[in-house]
Amino acid sequence: MVTQTSAMREWREHWPVVAAAAIGCAIAQIYLQSMGVMIAPLEAEFGWSRTQITSGLLIVALLTLPLSPVVGIAIDRFGPRRIALTGIVVYSVSFACLGLAQSSIWSWWLLWLPLALGVLCLNPTVWVTAISTLFVASRGLAIAVSMGAIGVIAIIAPVVTNAFVDTFGWRAAYIIWGSLAGLIAFPVTFLVFRSVKDIRPSGSMSGSRTAKTRALTGFSLRDGLRSRAFVRLATVAICMSIASLALMINFVPILASLGMTKAAAAATAGLVGITQLIGRFGGGFLLDRFNARVVGAMMACLPIATCLLFLGLGPSPLFASLAVLIFGLAMGAEVDVIAYLSARYFGVKNFGALFGIIVGLLTIGIGVGPAFASLVYDITKSYVLVLWMIIPLFLASGLLLLTMGPYPSFDD
Numbered sequence: 001m002v003t004q005t006s007a008m009r010e011w012r013e014h015w016p017v018v019a020a021a022a023i024g025c026a027i028a029q030i031y032l033q034s035m036g037v038m039i040a041p042l043e044a045e046f047g048w049s050r051t052q053i054t055s056g057l058l059i060v061a062l063l064t065l066p067l068s069p070v071v072g073i074a075i076d077r078f079g080p081r082r083i084a085l086t087g088i089v090v091y092s093v094s095f096a097c098l099g100l101a102q103s104s105i106w107s108w109w110l111l112w113l114p115l116a117l118g119v120l121c122l123n124p125t126v127w128v129t130a131i132s133t134l135f136v137a138s139r140g141l142a143i144a145v146s147m148g149a150i151g152v153i154a155i156i157a158p159v160v161t162n163a164f165v166d167t168f169g170w171r172a173a174y175i176i177w178g179s180l181a182g183l184i185a186f187p188v189t190f191l192v193f194r195s196v197k198d199i200r201p202s203g204s205m206s207g208s209r210t211a212k213t214r215a216l217t218g219f220s221l222r223d224g225l226r227s228r229a230f231v232r233l234a235t236v237a238i239c240m241s242i243a244s245l246a247l248m249i250n251f252v253p254i255l256a257s258l259g260m261t262k263a264a265a266a267a268t269a270g271l272v273g274i275t276q277l278i279g280r281f282g283g284g285f286l287l288d289r290f291n292a293r294v295v296g297a298m299m300a301c302l303p304i305a306t307c308l309l310f311l312g313l314g315p316s317p318l319f320a321s322l323a324v325l326i327f328g329l330a331m332g333a334e335v336d337v338i339a340y341l342s343a344r345y346f347g348v349k350n351f352g353a354l355f356g357i358i359v360g361l362l363t364i365g366i367g368v369g370p371a372f373a374s375l376v377y378d379i380t381k382s383y384v385l386v387l388w389m390i391i392p393l394f395l396a397s398g399l400l401l402l403t404m405g406p407y408p409s410f411d412d
Helices: 006-026 035-047 052-079 080-101 107-122 125-134 139-168 169-192 207-213 222-225 227-247 251-257 262-270 270-290 292-303 303-312 317-346 351-380 384-400
Strands: none
Touching: 006 080, 006 125, 006 139, 006 169, 035 107, 035 139, 035 169, 035 251, 035 262, 052 080, 052 107, 052 251, 052 292, 080 107, 080 125, 080 292, 125 139, 125 292, 125 317, 125 351, 139 169, 139 207, 139 227, 139 270, 139 292, 139 317, 139 351, 169 292, 222 227, 222 351, 227 317, 227 351, 227 384, 251 292, 262 317, 270 292, 270 317, 292 303, 292 384, 303 384, 317 351, 351 384
């Protein structure tokens, strides 16, 4: 049994890695968390439909799905640090360049191609791989802390983006965000982000030596792909990502359709970050101490309550806020649960490649979810049908997680 002393030693030696991963996770989400606010000004200036605007996210999904395994293999071979540094440069420059879009919808879509490559190199596989090789006793909490920055940016991004747009315009907002992402994330990642592949054992780093040995245990790539656990986690990734992103990216338009002003809708949508942090840290604590399958199933089913509140309670700011807060609890633990279970079921020998595929499937939701919701809205002029259609996806995800089998044991 892993002792509390082991967990404390892991944090003492490797906390800078978690801090760098947290910053990386945050900046990699800004393009997504700002989209809800950007829809209205883009629609007003160019006359594009919401389906056309959010199709940029679909481009990210279409490129990420086939290329995530390639990036995962590269992470296993070269280490996550090199991939992260490359991704930050591509991401920050291409994100800023979204402000150069012209009236042709093709210019908008073309600008998303390099951004998709940047997002690909900054997906959770990069950060979780490093953490999973350095942390065992406190792996769940370490993943939760790094991913917790997503909750922080979910609070900040909608409100700050709205302020940028109102003050400087949507073009400048993209340039500012892209510049901030690069100037903050690159130096931090360069200085402190490491995995066991980047650490050379010495007489004073016995803990790191242990982590390096442990990194060799786990499924082969072929066995991992054929495992029952992989099929289930892959299915959960698809269902949860489509349903979650269909809801989250359209929080501002949904709340506006309930009668809120744009500023109030953006502020309410930002509340998701509060409980996202609670769900993330609480989920990490629970994953290290209780049955992760049960924890995951509970979190997967929570957004059903959000959908029902939106459907049944009308334009009440109080209940709209409650619905957003409940959703945040689930989203705080979603990726953490999948990452934790992936490490437990696959091991870390080929974690980058196997989890990279899972992340690729998660990214389907970034493109398909918002585009699907926008298409339904363009046809029906309402989000009611969207809410009813995503409820079964949340329920199916919970049942799949709950019924996963026991963890495999790997020879050390």
